[in-house]
Amino acid sequence: MVAASLACGAALAHAAGPAKPTRLGLCAACHGETGMAQVPGVPNLAGQKLDYLRDALKQYRDGRRNVPQMRAAIGPMSDADLDELARWFSAQAPSHQGNP
Numbered sequence: 001m002v003a004a005s006l007a008c009g010a011a012l013a014h015a016a017g018p019a020k021p022t023r024l025g026l027c028a029a030c031h032g033e034t035g036m037a038q039v040p041g042v043p044n045l046a047g048q049k050l051d052y053l054r055d056a057l058k059q060y061r062d063g064r065r066n067v068p069q070m071r072a073a074i075g076p077m078s079d080a081d082l083d084e085l086a087r088w089f090s091a092q093a094p095s096h097q098g099n100p
């Protein structure tokens with residue numbers, strides 16, 4: 001039983017396969033490593049459209065969305081860094097974690 005559920009999870013996680021972004025740790029405390037929010041009031045990012053995520057991140061960085069928590073997390077990241085994070089979260093399957 002354990003093997004079956006692991007295999008299922010692994011298939012989902014590896015299907016789309018972008019490499020883990022080096023800055024993912026900055027986001028995980030609130031959004032979770034796989035984009036399922038860890039904190040009330042924080043949106044899930046898993047499976048969200050790539051373009052939407054990329055635009056949202058640039059809006060926080062450039063101050064067009066003025067949310068202090070997000071601006072602090074992103075800081076002055078480059079477009080390439082934001083792109084990597086957007087790709088990662090977009091490729092995650094929305095799911096419940098750690099729920100055997």
Ligand code: HEC
Pocket residue numbers: 023024026027028029030031041042043045053056057065067069070073074085086
């Ligand atoms: C301190 C908690 C916190 C951290 C850390 C954090 N976020 Fe957020 N994030 C939020 C909150 C709260 C919102 C909702 C803000 C709003 O209302 O616009 C949000 C919104 C977003 C959105 C927009 C979602 C949507 O549906 O519009 C994206 C994309 C995002 N975060 C990505 C990231 C990334 C990437 C990182 C790491 C660099 C990160 N966040 C770090 C709290 C956090």
